[in-house]
Amino acid sequence: MTNNTELNPAFVLKAIGHADFEDRPIPKLRDAWDVRVHIAQTGICGSDLHYYDNGRIGDFVLTTPIILGHESSGTVVEVGSAVKNLKVGTRVAIEPGVPCRHCDYCRSGSYNLCPDTIFAATPPWDGTLAKYYIVAADYCIPLPDYMDLEQGALVEPVACAVQMTKVGNVRANQTIVVFGCGPIGVLCQKVSKVYGAKKVIGVDISQGRLDFAKSYGADGVFLPPKKPATVNTDNEWNEELARMIKEEFNLGDGPDVVIEATGAASCISTGVHLTKKGGTYVQAGMGKEVVEFPITVACIRDLTIRGSIRYTTGCYSTAVDLVASGKIDVKPLVTNRFKFEDAKDAFQLVREKHENVIKVLIQGV
Ligand SMILES: NC(=O)c1ccc[n+]([C@@H]2O[C@H](COP(=O)([O-])OP(=O)(O)OC[C@H]3O[C@@H](n4cnc5c(N)ncnc54)[C@H](O)[C@@H]3O)[C@@H](O)[C@H]2O)c1
Numbered sequence: 205m206t207n208n209t210e211l212n213p214a215f216v217l218k219a220i221g222h223a224d225f226e227d228r229p230i231p232k233l234r235d236a237w238d239v240r241v242h243i244a245q246t247g248i249c250g251s252d253l254h255y256y257d258n259g260r261i262g263d264f265v266l267t268t269p270i271i272l273g274h275e276s277s278g279t280v281v282e283v284g285s286a287v288k289n290l291k292v293g294t295r296v297a298i299e300p301g302v303p304c305r306h307c308d309y310c311r312s313g314s315y316n317l318c319p320d321t322i323f324a325a326t327p328p329w330d331g332t333l334a335k336y337y338i339v340a341a342d343y344c345i346p347l348p349d350y351m352d353l354e355q356g357a358l359v360e361p362v363a364c365a366v367q368m369t370k371v372g373n374v375r376a377n378q379t380i381v382v383f384g385c386g387p388i389g390v391l392c393q394k395v396s397k398v399y400g401a402k403k404v405i406g407v408d409i410s411q412g413r414l415d416f417a418k419s420y421g422a423d424g425v426f427l428p429p430k431k432p433a434t435v436n437t438d439n440e441w442n443e444e445l446a447r448m449i450k451e452e453f454n455l456g457d458g459p460d461v462v463i464e465a466t467g468a469a470s471c472i473s474t475g476v477h478l479t480k481k482g483g484t485y486v487q488a489g490m491g492k493e494v495v496e497f498p499i500t501v502a503c504i505r506d507l508t509i510r511g512s513i514r515y516t517t518g519c520y521s522t523a524v525d526l527v528a529s530g531k532i533d534v535k536p537l538v539t540n541r542f543k544f545e546d547a548k549d550a551f552q553l554v555r556e557k558h559e560n561v562i563k564v565l566i567q568g569v
């Protein structure tokens with residue numbers, strides 16, 4: 205990586221487990237509605253690590269090198285001739301997926317399902333961990349003066365949590381259990397509280413993460429005990445864990461909504477066993493692609509089972525509003541900050557999964 209101002213230093217995932225710096229040409233606007241953003245802050249997401257370590261998430265498979273990063277904020281440095289909502293100098297949160305705008309999914313508002321979305325750091329598309337990133341102007345949300353660029357980068361995971369709670373139809377007075385107390389899990393807990401949920405419980409295997417969740421938004425937290433040798437099957441144990449959670453937190457027949465934000469097979473199964481009759485189970489975590497699933501329970505309890513991916517119409521601006529209004533304070537999530545040239549160390553730290561590391565930010569170059 206050089207300091208040449210005519211180049212675009214970038215952090216590139218070249219193959220599974222191998223990322224390095226590259227000097228790319230400064231990217232050009234693709235059309236009159238594009239802007240060029242000078243990236244200020246980028247958060248590392250669990251999904252970046254999935255690509256780094258496994259080279260795929262479901263149908264998205266790494267076949268060519270991609271620039272990593274999709275949780276970013278920055279300052280607009282160039283605007284296309286048709287752009288009306290931004291000018292040079294506007295500080296923005298970047299919504300990292302720009303859909304085609306023409307297909308039935310886009311036209312119905314579910315643009316998260318558009319097959320032609322250009323999503324940052326999702327193969328084959330380059331991400332935002334570079335000096336500059338080109339994006340459509342209407343996928344940049346201007347930040348109010350009192351929001352800084354770190355908060356701007358954290359709008360992305362908040363927007364994911366807004367979508368996950370939307371998919372779960374989380375409403376006032378409900379009970380919610382969230383599996384996972386990483387950034388996504390705790391933000392789902394916090395958004396649920398802001399929406400008026402009466403009791404929100406976080407589940408995790410990391411005591412440090414549970415402590416954070418309790419201090420951040422959850423009303424209660426649960427550390428699953430180890431499966432005793434006397435229990436025969438995983439399914440039996442997951443059913444037992446669900447019973448323990450219901451009992452410990454007085455959840456009666458179970459929570460109205462379960463949001464799974466770990467991707468761990470045991471959480472998926474426990475979450476289905478836990479959800480109350482007629483309740484909603486949301487799969488947001490991404491882990492093993494195929495798991496054992498208590499399908500009969502889902503059937504006889506009339507569960508609504510839904511996946512959540514990215515964000516739909518309105519989520520991103522809602523997320524900016526939640527942060528700007530102070531309802532969601534994202535600052536406590538930031539535990540580690542790295543310079544751009546130390547991006548490898550930043551990824552290594554996330555990979556090591558320390559329980560006191562929540563959100564790692566990489567400063568722009
Ligand atoms: N669907 C989407 O749109 C979307 C968006 C962003 C992230 N994600 C996914 O959501 C998940 C969470 O993201 P994150 O950034 O918070 O990740 P993270 O890795 O920081 O957090 C995951 C948490 O799950 C916990 N965990 C792991 N195994 C567990 C188990 N068996 N029981 C209980 N807890 C367990 C970990 O201790 C950790 O605290 C990831 O799989 C990520 O890929 C999905």
Ligand SMILES: OC[C@H](O)C(O)[C@@H](O)CO
Nearest residue numbers: 249251261264326364514
């Ligand atoms: O935060 C958004 C998600 O991470 C993305 O949809 C990604 O996982 C798909 O490549």
